[in-house]
Amino acid sequence: MQLQSRLPESNLPALTRIRFRVRGIVQGVGFRPFVYQLADALKLSGWVRNDAEGVLIEVEGTNLRGFLIRLETELPLLADVRSIESEFIPADGQAGFEVRESLGGAAGTMIGADVTVCEDCLQEMFSSEDLRHLYPFLNCTNCGPRYTITRAVPYDRANTSMADFALCEACEGEYHNPADRRFHAQPTACPSCGPQLSHSLEEIIQTINAGGIVALKGIGGFHLICDARDDAAVKRLRERKNRDAKPFAIMALNTHSAERFVSISAAEASILESKERPILLCDKTEDTSLSGTIAPDLSALGVMLPYAPLHYLLFHEALGRPEGTGWLNAPQDPVFVVTSANPGGEPLVIGNEEARFRLSQLADLIVDHNRDILIRTDDSVMRMIAGAPAFIRRARGFTPVPVELGEDLPPTLALGGHLKSTICVTRGREAFLSQHIGDVENAETYGFLRETVDHLLSTLDVKPEIVACDLHPDFLSSRFAEETGLPLVRAQHHHAHCAAVAAEHQIEGPLLGLALDGYGYGQKGEAWGGELLRLEGANFQRLGHLANLAAPGGDKAALEPWRLAVGLLEQQGRGDLIAERFSFQPMADAVRALVGSGHATETSSCGRHFDAAASLIGVTDYNRYEGEVAMRLEALVDAPMLGENLWSLREGVLDLSRLYARLADLPHTLKDQKLGAALFHGTLIDGFAELIRHAADKTGVSLVALSGGCFLNRVLSEGLISALTESNITPLIHRQVPTNDGGLSLGQALIAGRTSKMEL
Template identity: 45%
Template sequence: MLMQRWKWIITGGVQGVGFRPFVYKAALHAKVTGQVLNTPEGVLIEVQGAPDRLEAFEDTFSATIPPLARIVTWDREVITPLPGEDAFQILKSTGGHGHQVLISPDVATCDDCIADMRDPANRRYRYAFTNCTNCGPRYTITRSIPYDRAYTSMSCFPLCSDCLEEYENPLDRRFHAQPNACPECGPKLWLTDRPGRTLCENDEAVRRTAALLLEGRLVAMKGLGGFHLVCDARNQDAVQELRTRKNRKDKPLAIMVADLDAALAFCVLSEAEQKLLTGRQRPIVLARARKDSGLAPGLSPDTAFLGVMLPYTPLHHVLFDELGRSENLPAAMVMTSGNLSSDPICLGNREALRRLSGIADNFLLHDRDILIRCDDSVLRVVDEKPQFIRRARGYTPTPIDLAKDGPTVLGVGPLLKNTLCLTKGRQAFVSQHIGDLDHLEAYGFFREIRAHLQDILQVEPQAVVHDLHPDFLSTGFARESGLPCLPLQHHFAHIHAVLAENRHIGAAIGLALDGVGLGDDGTMWGGEALLVDTAKLEHRRLARFSRVMLPGGDVATREPWRLARAHLHALGIRAPGEKPWPWLQEYAAADKVVAQVLERRINSPLSSSCGRLFDAVSAMLGLCERISYEGQAAIRLEAIQDKEEKGVYSCPVIEYDGIVKLDTLELFAQVHAEWRDGEHPATISRRFHLGLIDGLCRLYLHLAERCSCTTVALSGGVMQNLTLATELPRALAAQGATVLTHRELPPNDACISLGQAAYGQLVLQP
């Protein structure tokens, strides 16, 4: 009989996802011999047998690839058969510098493991660290590649005989499940009081935690990528106490509920939202909250949308099973990041006891180390497609595929909503959400992730790309890195990011609708039309919004009334008429100072920011005079819209001295005039939103003809506004535009690092 031997090298997310046992079973089914092992180049497979048996193996292989696997390349060659081979084997992994494999993101607990935990006869009954090759922690417990137990935080938990038997059996679903454990050999739980004294352990700790939560206590709970602060979402006093202690006055708080039925009791969920909520990533999903659901008021005071998620670790499932025994109504727990406002999420037990003792009454701890901090991901559904608000757990470190291969480049991101990005070949690895780098703790996290990404990818960047702003810590890091530095303006980076996500090569008109970023003319940009050509590497500012001053600089971003005052000043309105401006009751004295600042142009940089326009309108309508979290004023403005209103304010495109401008000052003038005349704020808000969309379409038509370009790329934090995210792409498409939007990253500043790295690759292309 003619024997052949085929060899594959498969790269991508193929370690820690049950890939080798899957290959082993396919080989047994096809009755072929050979071997499979993890190598630095990828998963190496060799199979030997008659040609029809090899084809049967390949058919089985292709049709039943594990759901968690992500194949990037699949190379096959015919090699010399080995005489005397009589079995198929799984061989030990080999190490070495450089590799072509990916670490899987953390994966929510699978149904089989949940069944194990709910079976009283199973040795993992109610065990809070149950997992298998189809689920469980990956990225957050991994030190380095290859993904073997010795390189994870499970290395200090020797397997008992039962777990070892599972681990070594290729036909068991826990074969080489690196976090495999049971109550006999695995991690333990314990509950402490605020000083850290142990109160109880393991299952009793879960029972006591559930009781404490239902009594209104605040608990810091160690999770998958860090700590959560937890309280009963039905208990108004507990929710308010959490806000007070965490210094989180108004920012929305996400909840966790036991299952989809419970989620439907609290939120109106479309089919797309349900699919997102129940997927293996288990993100927080922003969904419309039901009225009179029994939740405490004030979980999301500025919007009708509520962040909801389902359990994604065994500990969550055990806790909610216990909560379900305690009351008839579906349980709902606030689950917010375990940190003080703007600090990184807590990672270790001692760190949590030190940093969270002023917030939590009790601590539910365990002894499996978290090696990598990773917050919950946050998404919403826009036109039946997911839009990221924050990309982290469940999605990182999954790479973004680029249009072309290129050298390794590091993008260090902006100041706020920072992420890092490293490219490797034609893939871009964007880190999880790091946070705001105006806090030294976040900068320490930034440095941790930079080192970790470079280590697990085993690459050396050839250049680093940074923002134009000289005072950003990320800019300072780049300049001190010893690598060649490439500066890139903030909003051009936004557009490069959305083009990279869509693998677009060539020219595009970028509409960067954002907060503020330093422009190359020294002013603060944020409402820009930009030409970006990735083929010619051409950058050009085509148009901008009307410019107004930011009285007090950064203070104006925290006090939107200053922005309304600046717009009025730009319109020549120096004093209110018969109707007092909304902020005068609280800020009358400060208003007089701001008036002088504007007249003298003291510490009042010019800005064309779209985000600051929204803030100004919100303050003009008396909705938000001072923010307690980023985007609050715009969120309130969007939330009050009368969706039945059809009126549209005028937002003309004007040109003088070669400068094209979208006259957003005229748009604000109509807001002010109708506010002065007593029009309802809900009507004004809707007319404003529709007017801006209409103006942007007019701007596109003006520029498309001039540039002979019909591709439009949309990016920037304002694209998180649901009205713009939904209606602007439709309106542009109706004008003949090909519209590119973000689908793999948030449109906010978290995408900046990708844009920087993608740009750097283009610059370094030979």
């Protein structure tokens, strides 16, 4: 910010009045109390108020320079100021400083994201003298829910789900006391005036200790919770959720407690302990005290720390109600499986009635409270990649923080793809990605998609002029886009992936893009997923791709990687190996014949190549959930390894036949599987690096966007990043949105916005 430069160095009139316009995340973060206290300390008069554009301040007095400096440097913890404009106005001799009522109107401001309970509130909660001793809904201007309890801007209690709770005398006193941490804390409450929990903590912990499953209403929705050390309880949870093997996350009290189960670097600890409190995937230790069914066959485990006051109360109760607060920072035994309560791939449950209806078969005890959650918001999930955190799922703690674009776009609504969907709305130079919506393949998730569109458009007050969707004609999101009646831009899937990187890194000029994922609809309807593109502005061309793989059975091949392995062996003339390894598959001969006839579906998908390799070396023949096989293959790698001459490159097509011939001959021992996995990763890294080098030479472009779900694979990402960097090519990866399809809507929005600008 360049404020001080705007004030003359000297010669300010003795009495001056300045109006400041502050934009950014400035509502609901203690900004007005901060301004009040600052003005008070400097003996300035004037007022501060929230309005639809952010915060408006008028100050009058003799020490305005001091005010400016401190306004810039002493911002409240949660404020994220994007701009401050100032203008001189006539002094009016007003006495005193006041916080004025908010003005409504068109919303041009942002609601903050939900933030973990702060240290001060924790201290109060566990101090027996305090008004809010053991009260699960305490919060202050520095902490607590925001996005999930807010209906509209400006951010005032009347626009939140706390509107129905009248403040008691004590809370009211704090709310109006400028010296108090809760001065104008919109969701503030205490046991006598605020929300109440439906059950006692004693009952909750008794249920969990008895091996039961508790549905607990949290910040962004209900969780299902059980004891992570109780194998039978975790198995029961799997059965009831109808979830075979997809990993669960655990919640431990603090990093010291979690370190028993996973190794945690200093950088990882700071993510776990951050105010956003995502689930972080960390490498497992040798410890065996947790149920083996939490994250079976994987090397990583999702861990999170408590973030709602209620979570801390669970640990407090489980530990037998220790005195004071010393226990909060010590290693402790209790550890829970905490998973979203979303039966059968449907959206997260948020309502009390809804919970009784949808969760009664899943939970032994349903614990709710009477503070409404207004928009469902899952936990965010991250993983460290190349030294910094990357999103697997972006939701609570991060939504609705915008991505800053390097350019102005017309108001655009982008509807994402099919799996792990998000939507994106642009407003000027900002792109707002919604929270994770999920796989839009049933009526419930489609409903959630519509809800999210309505909520995001109304809280941002944007009327979209353009709508964007995937090129795939059959996606529900594409149909939704058609129904809006707005000018429609259909963005090719992998183009959108790479454009999302361009949006994050504010790249407008030419850019190479390598998109590696499971499936995307190609320009002519082909199955793509291993694509090298050249992007410029709103356009792209395909420069190269991974060699096509026979995918006998199409979608079935994604669930049953053995079909891909049989296809490869058939093409390599290895009927002997098919007979030896796959004869137990009743369909093996039919698959073989289909591939032999040359009529099998083909795909350039990198995800399918992972599946084929894993099945070929005998890791597994089935994907029990999306990405499982690739994760298991990665888990086998100590370091990527390069074999002799295992790939070839011709006219932009990266061929892996020799790699597969080598893998097919490996015996199925663990040692050889580890070798096979290392060779597979090493060959991909080396082959893709050469494919990109070649394109960089030909096009003169040395920037490359890496995007697509495969880049959640750390071995592949880090290996390719270092290989490219050594060749003086600059790789760009996602840091603000997920690299999987969760980031697609951002790229679609950029493509559609730029297309529309070109046509004007």
